Amino acid sequence: MYRIPAGYFDAAAGLPLHPIAAEAMLAASDDGWADPSRLTSASRRSATLLEAARESVADNLRVRPDEVSFVPSGAHALVLAVLGSLAGRSRAGTRLVHSAVEHSAVFKAADWHMSRGGDVNVIGVDPLGRVGAAEFVQAAVKPGVAAAVLQAANHEVGTRQPVGELAAELAEHGVPLVVDASHDLLFGSAPDGAAVFTGDARLWGGPAGVGLLVVRRGTRWRSPFPADEGEYGRSPGPPNVPAIVGAAAAFRALRADRIAAGKRLSGLIRSIRARIEDLVADSVVLGDPEDRLPHIVTFSCLYVDGEAILTGLDRRGFAVSSGSSCTSDTLTPSHVLVAMGALTSGNVRISLHRDVTTDELESFLTVLPEVVAGVRAQLPGAQSTSRVVRDSDSPPPANGVPRVVDSRGRRCPLPILDLARVMPSIEVSAEILVLADDPAAAADIAAWCRMRGQELLGASGMGEGVTAYRVRRLH
Amino acid sequence: MYRIPAGYFDAAAGLPLHPIAAEAMLAASDDGWADPSRLTSASRRSATLLEAARESVADNLRVRPDEVSFVPSGAHALVLAVLGSLAGRSRAGTRLVHSAVEHSAVFKAADWHMSRGGDVNVIGVDPLGRVGAAEFVQAAVKPGVAAAVLQAANHEVGTRQPVGELAAELAEHGVPLVVDASHDLLFGSAPDGAAVFTGDARLWGGPAGVGLLVVRRGTRWRSPFPADEGEYGRSPGPPNVPAIVGAAAAFRALRADRIAAGKRLSGLIRSIRARIEDLVADSVVLGDPEDRLPHIVTFSCLYVDGEAILTGLDRRGFAVSSGSSCTSDTLTPSHVLVAMGALTSGNVRISLHRDVTTDELESFLTVLPEVVAGVRAQLPGAQSTSRVVRDSDSPPPANGVPRVVDSRGRRCPLPILDLARVMPSIEVSAEILVLADDPAAAADIAAWCRMRGQELLGASGMGEGVTAYRVRRLH
DSSP: OOOOOTTBOBGGGOOOOOHHHHHHHHHHHHHSOSOTTSSSHHHHHHHHHHHHHHHHHHHHHTSOGGGEEEESOHHHHHHHHHHHHHHHTTTTOSEEEEETTSOHHHHHHHHHHHHTTOEEEEEOBOTTSOBOHHHHHHHHTSTTEEEEEEESBOTTTOBBOOHHHHHHHHHHTTOOEEEEOTTTTTTSOSOTTOSEEEEEGGGGTOOTTOEEEEEOTTOOOOOSSOOOSHHHHTSOSOOOHHHHHHHHHHHHHHHHTHHHHHHHHHHHHHHHHHHHHHHSTTEEEESOSSSBOTTEEEEEETTOOHHHHHHHHHHTTOBOBOOOGGGSSSSSOOHHHHHHTOOOTTOEEEEOOTTOOHHHHHHHHHHHHHHHHHHHHHSTTSSOHHHHOOBOSSOOOOTTSOEEEEOTTOOTTHHHHHHHHHGGGSOTTOEEEEEEOOTTHHHHHHHHHHHHTOEEEEEEEEETTEEEEEEEOOO | OOOOOTTBOBGGGOOOOOHHHHHHHHHHHHHSOSOTTSSSHHHHHHHHHHHHHHHHHHHHHTSOGGGEEEESOHHHHHHHHHHHHHHHTTTTOSEEEEETTSOHHHHHHHHHHHHTTOEEEEEOBOTTSOBOHHHHHHHHTSTTEEEEEEESBOTTTOBBOOHHHHHHHHHHTTOOEEEEOTTTTTTSOSOTTOSEEEEEGGGGTOOTTOEEEEEOTTOOOOOSSOOOSHHHHTSOSOOOHHHHHHHHHHHHHHHHTHHHHHHHHHHHHHHHHHHHHHHSTTEEEESOSSSBOTTEEEEEETTOOHHHHHHHHHHTTOBOBOOOGGGSSSSSOOHHHHHHTOOOTTOEEEEOOTTOOHHHHHHHHHHHHHHHHHHHHHSTTSSOHHHHOOBOSSOOOOTTSOEEEEOTTOOTTHHHHHHHHHGGGSOTTOEEEEEEOOTTHHHHHHHHHHHHTOEEEEEEEEETTEEEEEEEOOO
């Protein structure tokens, strides 16, 4: 029995080890411990297990075994996919094209590429989180582009990308498309036309130490880092054969009923999407409603801090993720939400594993509004409006001069809370100037205006990290 | 009970999973599967296990926990140690200094560094495999040196390096010493004075996917590859917590009796070293007889192909390693043996695990001479001397003109076999010119002359990969 803790709605952050993987790893610990590249009997047994695992994964994805390499993690796979594709095509140029909503490992790889003189073109997305196919192709087929990167589907909001269409167009121009297929491989097929694609065994119940790097035949790929002969020169050091065997066993097990599982989860997600905005006041569901991953739903809500929701849900026994800025060590909110222009405050990603019960889902949907309401009640200044809005000390503005709300030093979700509190006190068609230095404010004030039907007239930098947002009251 | 197969004399290539590691991994699979960097309860449990493992290893090595990072393998650890130390000191210069007998991962890292404009100085070793401390220091303290790398002890022949002495001298000049401690950590302490050192859990009965990278405080180390916050920015992607927990448990278990185990193995190795040259005709034991790793002994023997010995021993149930050229996909023999000027033909490394019995060792020492004799009997031309020596078609040489032996196209151990066959047919003080294109011939002809008391007068390149070796018969 697969022991996923009840209330675990964070499948896209990783699953516990699938029992089939645990069993395979145990069996492989006797025959798979030796370095498979050596000449002893123990090594030959290890090599046999490794190649069987490779063939199983290759067969399942309908690729050739020698196209499949096992690397130390999904993040390693992505970095190797991106930088190896660039290195293999360095004669064509040094430009990398990727979408604004890729996994952070792609951004890390791109930064590394730039620090070595490379050039990177980031393609924006629409409010659903999808790149424009025409814009992406146009950028990717320009002279000097070595490789382009696009995820099969977004890991935060679930929106699928037009990968098949793009790959075909890029192939005509000889530009390889690298596809982050990690979240799609649970339910989908190997991405059509991708030159290179990647996966992560953590997402399908394999052990943490196994990433999947698939380099299709005919692709010019060259190791960007020191490599030996291991895994076709794609990952150095003796491979972790028992872990790879476990990952392959879980992959096969989970993909066996991938279509039925996808359909079931899709139905559950559709029903959550339909109910969330009613259940949680001032919330907005993100991502494409139809063309999406079957197991992920994401929403944001006004006037709450994502970390507080996470903590509140965790105390009630539910695990989710959040792209709000307050949830990480860094001060910036999820780059995916920012690129979509989505509200970053109170962001929650629910991702379902296939054994989720409707009962646990229903209790989650009962608890969620209580937790959000509880967090809102605890917000600093929720009781005392006088402290929340720190208007400038200047005298009341004359007609036509915007009211200034000073939210400097206040973190998400406070700037939009400040804005929302002042708005009713000004006249319709009058303006408010919000001064804020929280990086999340840009996306959040825009999203708030959209949700509330008010108008964001513009934003201008004031120096020292402060931005002034001009908002007009429309109703 | 630790199930190491009987006859396994290849401990330095990796051990089966220690039962304590297996148990710890199983226990950690419930509480350690989640990404430890997240905020859910599952992640916090995972982070607790990870930090406990880190503290256990740190405590055992008497370093600080935040100096310890877990990376995907021993090879990754070495590459990161070398390139991260160079990156952290790029202002001081771009030169790397390392010994000629380092692990191949150091050479791969050095190649990578050179391909990016870096500069590498390789310091040779004496016939025992040890760098000269004075020469190493002189090279490493030159202006422009960013980092120096030296193993604690050699992985092929067991010779210890003067790491403590060097580290102290280098520290005075502000040059960090990176130490590959992987084989020494089973029995020794953390290398004194090293700025950075590495280990490999495969060698101590941990799982394959865990390398140890220890960056001591005050060291300027910077990730040479794209990294995130994981493992203090030293290894990206969620760490494999169950594997790390298993590695730490095995480390503690194996180091608990490291001194007693080292003494016992040392005694066994000493006795093998004393007997091998008598047991195996025309063999020579390599490496320092005293200042050495306690569990490794290596010898080479004339007129045999290393792979044939390995295969022969494997058929009789014994696993060993070989640095002979014929045992790998590449045509070059072990760079360690070449750097030592040691015989590369018929090379065998015996490495003991601590549960080895004297019975299995005695049966190995009975079987070994039989296998070597069997291989020698099977050598091409062993029966027919007329085919072996392909003298040039020229008429018999006049007085003073060397006899030419054409060994072109013949692989190790045939060139020295050719030489040995012709030698008795020439007069004392006459010369032989051996033409060979096997890269192993350089070390092997030199080693043969030393072993046989004959004189190698010189070697000169003839173009197209062919070298002419001038040998004088002395007796």
